[in-house]
Amino acid sequence: MILESTAEVKATLKKGFDQILTPQALEFLEMLHHKFEPRRQELLKRRTKQQEKLHHGHTLDFLPETKEVRSSSWKVGSIPDDMQLRRVEITGPVDRKMVINALNSGADVFMADFEDATSPTWENVVQGQLNLRDAIRRDIDFTVQNGKTYRLREKVAVLNVRPRGWHLLEKHLLIGGQEIAASLFDFGLYFFHNAKELLSRKSGPYFYLPKLESHLEARLWNDVFVAAQEALHLPIGTIKATVLIETITAAFEMDEILYELREHIVGLNAGRWDYIFSAIKKFRKRTDVLFPDRTDITMQVPFMKAYTSLLVKTCHKRGAHAMGGMAAFIPNRHDPGVNENAFKKVRADKAHEAQAGFDGTWVAHPDLVPVARDEFDKVLGDKPHQKEVLCEHVQVQAEELTNFAIHGGKITEAGLRLNIHVGIMYIGSWLCGTGAAAIHNLMEDAATAEISRAQVWQWLHQPHTTTADGQEITEARVLQLIQEETNHIKEEIGLAKFKNCHFERASQLFSELVLSTCFVDFLTLPAYKYID
Structure with a gap:
């Protein structure tokens, strides 16, 4: 019990924010912070130590100390009725219009994303909590300037929430003078205000957990869940979670992650873009x-194919759902030719996932819901999932997960320019408060932007890397291309938006990220200081 609160909100409380940041909710967050912040810090240090080992030639392998977990027979706990059918899931940020449209999209599940698809301005994260609270109680609408009003339909998608990762902080809430972990802030407020309401509506508090790097980080989440349920006097196992396998280290610990969360977990997701990053x-x-x-x-290169095959096998062996990756295409209403080609690729991608044994998949736009569903319907028929497909023939070795040979792959001038363009465009959007940006018919979020800047960093810092035309990738060349792409962006979006959304700063930040000899773990860490 906390005798005297040390919680301090360092931001303006706009209209309605006091309904989320109540004294009781802050006390709940304070309990979580005091109980789990030391372990979070230890686990972040562990990440750094593991990275240093990889730099010095260490190879990743399955853990010898958890061999018994992998070889023994066990299953995850029960899965709620409304989480059995997950054929198509749509993801997106937590702004009010998106919440309504996603819940109405016809998807089975909506993953409301406080992480990669949301720029974590104070207004975005607290208003997002208000939007989800209102949506759960079916007390939400949104009217645009032309007078069109959006409201929930009778049948809506099942709500899941993705809090921010363990590496992020919420600078606007201090506990004893210390910034609270963004994970605990997002999870804690949503759970505290909505868990009992969701249960009364025959659903529950369901979460997606991002960017875990080990089973020890899953154990931390499990302990957070237990403490939260005990605090609200709810049965252990009320919370249900899906873990995104979107780090290469976590791919070696999928059994262990399922085991640590076995009372709470319902599946794993192949978070392809973050995984590549x-x-x-x-x-x-x-x-x-x-x-x-x-x-x-692509998903067919050796290390990606090995990882997804192992994910399906591991999930089904333990009775959990295996969820496929994101189709990031955004339909272009002015170019049917672009759409025809893109829909063809999406259909092929989703057909491959369904045939490989996945139980469902992700899309970023409502127009892709029927496209993805059609491909899974062909394979699953009237079954809610295909967990009976055990993939016993699949035998993935450790070296297959790190087989990065990509036949025919090239580093090109166009690829270098694309990475620079997307990186600057996304950072500019993020600084302007939008975390999911439609860029050239693709929904770019933090994960895809991270691929772009990480590739430029690697190409620049690996000795004598050249593009396919034989030109070396040097600092001078990268700086020249950054300036050229910055000018192209200015022409593309117009001078007013370029200035108002801080694209000059975005260009500068991108330059700093790729030129620095010290690789910043996440671009959102230095960018966070520029948003309110």
């Missing part, structure tokens, strides 16, 4: 590992 980041200094253009890193 993680692979580049972890092996960025290894001279034997050089990744080609991001467009060449």
Whole structure:
């Protein structure tokens, strides 16, 4: 019990914010902070130590100390009825219009994202909590300037929430003078205000957990769940979570992650874009590992195919859902030719996932919901999932997960320019308060922007890296291309938006990120100081 509160909100409380940041909710957050902040810090230090080992030639492998967990027979706990059918899930930020449209999209699940798809301004994160609270109680609408009003339909998607990762802080709430972990802030407020209401509506507090790097980080989440349920006098196992396997280190600990969260977990998701970023980041200094253009890193390259095959097998062996990756295409209402080609690629991608044994998949736009559903319907029929597909023939070895050979992959001038363009465009959007940005018919979020800047960093800092035309990638060349792409962006979006959304700062920040000899773990860490 906390005798005297030390919680301090360092931001303006706009209309309605006091309904979320109540004394009782702050006391709940304070309890979570005091109980778990020391372990969070220890685990972040562990990440740093592991990265240093990789820099010095250490290879990733399955953990010998958890061999019994992998070899023994056990299953995850019960899965609620409304989380059995997850054929198509839509993801997006927590702004009011998006929440309504996503819940109405026809998808089975909506993952409301406080992480990669949301720029964590104070207004975005607290208003997002208000939006979700109102949506759960079906007391939400939104009217645009032309008078059109958006409201919830009778049947809506099942709500899941993704809090921010363990590495992030919420600078606007101090506990004893210390910034609270953003994970605990997002999770704690949503759970505190909505868990009992969701249960009364025959659903529950469901979460997606991002960027875990080990089973010890899953254990921390499990202990947070237990403490939260005990504080609200709810049965252990009320909370249900899906873990995104979006770091290459976590791919070696999928059984262990499921085991640590076995009372609470319902599945794993193949977070493909963050996973690619993680692979580049972890092996960025290894001279034997050089990744080609991001467009060449498909789901069919060896390390991606091995990881998704292992994920399906592991999930189904333990009775959990295996969820496929994101289709990031955004339909272009002015160019049917672009749409036809893109829909063809999405159908092929989702058909492959369904045939590989996945139980469902992700899309970023409502127009893709029926496209993805059609491909899974062909394979699953009237079954809610295909967990009976055990993939016993799949035998993934450790070296397959780190087989980064990509036949035919190249580093090109176009790929270098694309990475610079997307990186600056996304950072500018993020600084302007938008965390999911439609850029050239793709929904770019923090994960795809991270791939872009990590690739430029690796190409620049690996000795004598050249593009396919034989030109070396030097600091001078990168700076020239950054300036050229910055000018292209200015022409593309107009001078007013360029200035108002801080694209000059975005360009400068991108330059600093790729030129620095010290690789910043996440671009959102230095960018966070520029938003309110």
